[in-house]
Amino acid sequence: MPLIQIHDVSVRYTSPVLSGIDIEIEEGEFVCVLGQTGCGKSTLLRLILGSEKPASGRILVDGIEHHQPDRTRGYVPQKYSLFPDKTVLDNITFGPEVSEFNLFGRCTPRFYRRRRELRAQAFDYLRRIGLRAEDARKYPDQLSGGMQQRVAIAQALITRPQILLMDEAFSALDPGTRRDMQQLIRDLWQATGTTILFVTHNTREALRLGTRVIVLARESAGQGSRVMLDLPVPEPCHEHEIPRLIDRLETVQAVA
Amino acid sequence: MSFALIHAKPGRTWSTLLSWTLFAAGIAAYFYVSQARHRANPEDRVMPTVTQMVRGMYAAAMQPAEDDEQQVSGKFFSSMLWKDTKATSRRFFYSMILLFPAVLLGLHMGLFPYAGAFFLRFVLFFDKIVALSLLPILFIAFGIDELAKVMLIVIGVTPTIILDTFNLTRGVPAEQTVKAFTLGAGDFDVAYRVVLKQIAPRVLNSIRLNLKAVMLFLFAGEMIASTDGLAYRIALLRRHMGMDVIIPYVLWVALLLFLVDYGMRLLNRMLHPWFRES
Ligand SMILES: Nc1ncnc2c1ncn2[C@@H]1O[C@H](COP(=O)(O)OP(=O)(O)OP(=O)(O)O)[C@@H](O)[C@H]1O
Ligand SMILES: [Mg+2]
Numbered sequence: 001m002p003l004i005q006i007h008d009v010s011v012r013y014t015s016p017v018l019s020g021i022d023i024e025i026e027e028g029e030f031v032c033v034l035g036q037t038g039c040g041k042s043t044l045l046r047l048i049l050g051s052e053k054p055a056s057g058r059i060l061v062d063g064i065e066h067h068q069p070d071r072t073r074g075y076v077p078q079k080y081s082l083f084p085d086k087t088v089l090d091n092i093t094f095g096p097e098v099s100e101f102n103l104f105g106r107c108t109p110r111f112y113r114r115r116r117e118l119r120a121q122a123f124d125y126l127r128r129i130g131l132r133a134e135d136a137r138k139y140p141d142q143l144s145g146g147m148q149q150r151v152a153i154a155q156a157l158i159t160r161p162q163i164l165l166m167d168e169a170f171s172a173l174d175p176g177t178r179r180d181m182q183q184l185i186r187d188l189w190q191a192t193g194t195t196i197l198f199v200t201h202n203t204r205e206a207l208r209l210g211t212r213v214i215v216l217a218r219e220s221a222g223q224g225s226r227v228m229l230d231l232p233v234p235e236p237c238h239e240h241e242i243p244r245l246i247d248r249l250e251t252v253q254a255v256a
Numbered sequence: 257m258s259f260a261l262i263h264a265k266p267g268r269t270w271s272t273l274l275s276w277t278l279f280a281a282g283i284a285a286y287f288y289v290s291q292a293r294h295r296a297n298p299e300d301r302v303m304p305t306v307t308q309m310v311r312g313m314y315a316a317a318m319q320p321a322e323d324d325e326q327q328v329s330g331k332f333f334s335s336m337l338w339k340d341t342k343a344t345s346r347r348f349f350y351s352m353i354l355l356f357p358a359v360l361l362g363l364h365m366g367l368f369p370y371a372g373a374f375f376l377r378f379v380l381f382f383d384k385i386v387a388l389s390l391l392p393i394l395f396i397a398f399g400i401d402e403l404a405k406v407m408l409i410v411i412g413v414t415p416t417i418i419l420d421t422f423n424l425t426r427g428v429p430a431e432q433t434v435k436a437f438t439l440g441a442g443d444f445d446v447a448y449r450v451v452l453k454q455i456a457p458r459v460l461n462s463i464r465l466n467l468k469a470v471m472l473f474l475f476a477g478e479m480i481a482s483t484d485g486l487a488y489r490i491a492l493l494r495r496h497m498g499m500d501v502i503i504p505y506v507l508w509v510a511l512l513l514f515l516v517d518y519g520m521r522l523l524n525r526m527l528h529p530w531f532r533e534s
Contacts, residue, residue: 051430069437070437071439075434075435077431077434080429083432083436083453085530086530094439094441098439098440098449099441102442103445139529139530140530141530141532159440
């Protein structure tokens with residue numbers, strides 16, 4: 001059974017956003033979602049998270065319909081991804097701390113022992129995402145955009161979610177950092193086997209990262225977006241194939 | 257010269273000097289007019305001279321209150337000023353404590369749709385009630401003791417604090433709560449460990465801005481029905497034109513409020529080092 005099943009899902013706000021979306025995603029896939037701005041990519045992620053309900057259709061994750069986000073589906077949002085009131089370290093350890101200890105559990109000695117372990121683990125993650133140990137004490141607004149994104153990824157990964165949903169996680173980064181981050185996320189994906197859904201604007205990035213690329217687009221103005229193309233990315237993807245694939249992906253996006 | 261320019265950069269000395277100029281001018285003008293009035297009419301009671309005010313304040317702060325027959329231990333601590341300040345501070349303190357549930361209510365209204373649906377309309381209406389117009393009702397219902405005065409403050413200020421907290425809670429981006437849920441937080445973790453912590457500095461600022469309203473209602477209550485307190489004294493002294501004490505009292509109240517506000521600002525900065533005022 002596919003891990004994520006999206007059956008004939010439609011969403012409308014003032015006008016239709018998504019209509020008749022059918023997607024099935026197997027465990028361990030790395031799916032990139034492409035589409036023009038406003039076509040409903042973030043909405044699709046919110047549907048899978050369960051923070052939003054479709055007007056019609058069903059979304060099953062592991063065979064269950066979810067009505068609320070929970071820790072099986074990690075999330076790196078487009079913006080506001082870190083808690084501004086917590087240091088980098090506390091942002092990373094927030095997940096395990098909050099799921100293992102309730103408000104009162106934090107007063108026990110066991111909590112402090114566990115926190116020491118978690119902090120050690122967080123430092124390990126910090127090193128893996130390429131931050132220095134002295135950044136751990138900083139607050140999010142003292143970090144650059146790229147560093148914030150890295151911390152947000154570490155924060156989501158430390159809870160070991162079954163599925164990771166990333167919304168334009170790298171779009172604010174310069175090309176160099178972007179490449180590093182792509183490598184990082186690809187390595188993490190290979191190491192953990194997490195199923196990843198990665199939303200992006202960047203066709204080249206989608207091809208470099210994904211094992212499969214889905215393109216959302218409207219057939220005509222006033223209609224909801226549909227899946228216009230669902231393309232497995234050949235692995236390994238040869239350099240000479242990339243221009244042809246990019247061309248194909250970009251033509252499809254530009255229909256409407 | 258560059259006095260009138262947006263890009264002007266006054267030096268440190270200049271800034272300090274300028275910031276005190278109006279104080280100096282105000283004081284000088286007062287004493288000039290007061291001296292002039294006293295030359296014309298030595299019995300003038302509207303604008304007391306410095307000596308009169310110092311003498312009045314000395315009596316208020318350093319002599320035991322008339323109704324106090326106990327042995328004088330420390331002069332200041334049995335004085336009228338101290339007693340009044342204590343009485344007013346006590347009421348102020350109670351009302352501050354009562355603002356705490358208001359913050360929690362606002363938080364819950366903003367986060368939990370059922371709580372919001374239940375309370376919002378009522379609080380919005382409650383907010384429009386002119387608290388001072390309730391004064392007679394309060395005194396009839398709760399008597400003229402402390403409860404009525406504290407209730408006045410509650411009615412006057414809590415709706416504002418509730419609505420402010422509600423709006424601040426609503427202003428927290430949805431991504432933050434969704435993110436917290438995906439990290440394994442429960443509803444109350446989200447409320448207290450994510451949202452409340454994030455809005456706390458702004459809530460504290462909103463309370464700071466409402467200090468004046470708190471004092472306003474407190475003073476109204478004290479002036480009308482009380483047997484002690486700073487406002488009671490001011491109202492009492494008005495009857496025999498005791499300007500030599502009223503003016504220092506007014507300044508004393510302003511100073512106290514300034515110190516409370518300053519203390520809260522320091523506290524805010526200490527508790528929330530991550531917060532940047534924008
Ligand atoms: N809460 C909302 N209320 C009304 N309309 C909304 C809401 N959220 C999204 N929309 C609309 O739905 C459409 C899709 O929004 P969505 O954020 O999913 O787009 P997107 O593909 O992620 O765009 P971008 O690439 O710019 O992030 C947009 O036209 C947007 O205006
Ligand atoms: Mg988006």
